[in-house]
Amino acid sequence: MTHHDEAAVRPLTLAWVRRHLEVGERIVSADALHGGITAELRRLTISTRDGGTRDLVLRTFVDPFSVQRAEDWLNREVCALTQLAGTDVPAPGLVAVDPTAAHCEYPSLLMTHLAGRPVLNDEGLETRIHLLARQLVAIHAVRPIERPREYVALTTADTVVTPKGADAGAWAAAIDVIRRPAPPCEGRFLHRDFQPGNVLFDVPSPRPEGARITGVVDWAAASWGPADLDVAHCSTILALLHGPAWGPRFTEAYEEAGGVLATAASERLYWRVRDGLACSEEVQQVSQPWREAGRTDLTRRVVEERLDAYVTALMTALG
Structure with a gap:
């Protein structure tokens, strides 16, 4: 896997993510996403069996305040993403969750990546x-x-x-x-x-x-x-x-x-x-x-x- 140093995925979390990929898939890059307040966000680019790629998003709660509340937050998010699947609301799809850090270094959520970006300027x-x-x-x-x-x-x-x-x-x-x-x-x-x-x-x-x-x-x-x-x-x-x-x-x-x-x-x-x-x-x-x-x-x-x-x-x- 290649990545920017700032976006390095921790070893246990990396192994956890790999367990949730399809057979024949591998992580080829990880890039930090900016804008989050309570968690680290990374976009993981996955090489697929047909030679293409797809993206996932990894959210990891690392600071002590967030870690204490991560189980509740992640359970809420999992419930919401499950409820929204199949609706007209364009929300990420749930891939995997580790709300208590039983497998990862910190509580983590793996979900599908959505195209687009936040827009914060005045134009339009x-x-x-x-x-x-x-x-x-x-x-x-x-x-x-x-x-x-x-x-x-x-x-x-x-x-x-x-x-x-x-x-x-x-x-x-x-x-x-x-x-x-x-x-x-x-x-x-x-x-x-x-x-x-x-x-x-x-x-x-x-x-x-x-x-x-x-x-x-x-x-x-x-x-x-x-x-x-x-x-x-x-x-x-x-x-x-x-x-x-x-x-x-x-x-x-x-x-x-x-x-x-x-x-x-x-x-x-x-x-x-x-x-x-x-x-x-x-x-x-x-x-x-x-x-x-x-x-x-x-x-x-x-x-x-x-x-x-x-x-x-x-x-x-x-x-």
Whole structure:
């Protein structure tokens, strides 16, 4: 096997992967994939018996925080990929999983590779907004035979990190919103981290308006809960990536695509504010992969300012 040094597959994991290949297949290269926050990602190129090649993706959880949670995350992902097989949602196919590192050095997942790439730049954004909205409506329409576990919202009023220089009054009011009990909701199948970094696109050059979605990845947080929560998360990330006005624009596009959200303004506000405040705790974690992917303009300070503007706008418009 040839590979870049940074993409070397560990010996036990390499042997595990080989056991899950077809007879006569072999790994010919491994390349690091960038953009993941919680795990290492590698694309493995496999030489097939007919002289061709195919690609697999290996996800490995290595840092202590992720290793402790890997069994739950991987079991969720396996359940989601199994449920999505045969649906119209373009998700990877499951090949093998080792959630407790019984065979590999670290908990690992092996799955099929999907064509396309995440697109984080501003060009062609209006087109992608509508594609993202339609894709999320399709995800929420999935009726799984076995429901995934209930969603988890870890942010509390006491863990919010108010950005330096933020509108103190707006943030205090927003924090008060999430002190309330979560509103009742009709459950839906949730991705739980649906955002541009986890959606693969084919964008023809020089026609970004001809873009199409080729895959949705990273189902480790798949859950059962309110559609508002997935919409709120994608809205927040779009506001941070492209500017505060794009958050509400995605919510509008979701409803234009046939998605159904909470009727009461207070309930919509709850979910949007909760997700915005959750991002306050992860600004550096969220923005670092964006800079590595070429969005060097998204410094921590820029992202904090956009988050402040977004939360303030939510409180002004919906509060």
